[in-house]
Amino acid sequence: MSAADLRARFYAELDPALAAHPDAVLVLAVIGAGYVSETITRRPDQVVDVGIREQAMVGVAGGLALAGRRPIVHTFAPFLVERAYEQVKLDLGHQDVGALLVSAGASYDMSSAGRTHQAPADVALMAALPGWTVHVPGHGDEVAELLHREAGGAGRVYVRLSGQRNARPQPVDGRVHLVREGAASAPLVLAVGPMLDVVLAATGDLPVRVAHTGTPHPLDAAGLRELVGPTPRLAVVEPYLAGTSAAAVAAALADRPSRVRHVGVPRDAELRRYGTPRDHAAAHGLDAAGVRQQVTELLERPT
Template identity: 80%
Template sequence: MTTLATAPALDLRTRFYEELDPLLDAHPDVDVVLAVIGSGYMARAIERHPGRVIDVGIREQALIGVAGGLALAGRRPIVHTFASFLVERPYEQVKLDLGHQDVGAVLVSAGASYDVSAGGRTHQSPADVALISALPGWTVHVPGHADEVAEILHREAAGTGRVYVRLSGQRNSRPRPVDGRLHLVRDGGGAPGVPLVLAVGPMLDTVLEATADLPVRVAWTATPHPLDADGLRALAGPAPVLAVVEPYLEGTSAAAVAAALVDRPSRVLHVGVPGETELRRYGTPRDHAAAHGLDAAGVRRRVTSLLG
């Protein structure tokens, strides 16, 4: 994969902040819109690009409204805050001020499902990808490495579409291609009919650890929506046995997977944050991953149950 610059192994959110200054240099039509969160990390971008980093205060509905107005004026807004404040709280504005107006923006979240576990339920948003995917015309990227964040940002800053980029505190050890496709990472010996485990974004290293000695192939994507249906069909084979491991609400990708495999007899397991119960605990992100079965041990249990 070609990345835009050689950089230290940063976490995803830090790489986003460090990339903003060169991004604003390279794309004169881009503005950054904030609701306080993140402003303390953008001093260089604010100093070098006066008027192009706009902080609306703790007003998340206005955050999206301002982005919609900028887009209508021909600007390319990059909008940033925690996922629960970027997607859930101003969802009507995302639907109307961007979608209904048919204008583009790049929404970049932090916090993911439970990264800010100490902040409580107000700062957790496992349903964000499902909500965005329910609106027409959106692309969702879930990168798993800081270099992927940089590549996605520069590509989408030069575009015109509606894009959601979900940043997580979890990350993989190396970058992978972020071209929207599914990529085979482990071939399971290459035998036909070997079950397939599809890891989304930062879940790849966990899936590789969980399935190290299991008879499965492992694939990966950073773009779960729209899903690479042709790639899934090619990898899944004529009678798929498939597990989809996603770091957000379990079953978010179910409709897209079902549509891709509609003409094939298949057994499909979706592994993610369970939606039927709510974990009323603080703890650490690692605690939450274990409680939801999204650590290596939990993923292994679920995949083993699929294998029977």
């Protein structure tokens, strides 16, 4: 696993994070254990591997949180969010306790393993539960900062790790930041997490401004409103289910006449093929060519 990989950076930072926060406990369901074997040997009282029992993994995390510990729960996104959703809802949310959930695999990183290992709806599901913050980092430095900050926190936090990444780290302060300037009246393209480099490549010669956020939920409504202006034209490019941020964007712009295009994994069709993550990105219109086409369509629509 490359050192530049977001998941590899998470594993590399786990031991120092656990050392700095003695109340933190890593909870696994086998997946990932092989990458942190030294940490398991060094800190047996801070690592729990429940076996291939993802619902039990989240239940154990809830019990640890009720006992005053800080659980860091990790496995692939479909197993952590979709398979254990009831436990996330009840054992963490309904009990009003905190935990740090860290997933891997994203929407289709594990495309060769089939649909069981894909989770384009994970952020939408987490955003449907009250009290959660969702971070979608695009660089290893962002992963490290989030882990060290949230390992000592108390809130309910979901961090989505992806095989896709940006060349440079971006702020992880929860705000929307302007990355590429342009005319104040130019449409804004908001790239979420690791989609930034794709968006920059896709729109390099287009008359648009580009912004970025690594925290799509809760969305920085004030920052978005400031950037889009009084008559917004906006494209939101997300690396998961298209329209996941639609309600938050609509609420932020409710008092303004706006045109918004949501670019992401389509909701109306399921790709029943294996292939590579690059194949899936192209099929879903989430490569540079696909993003460019959809942003161009937004530009061509009358204001």
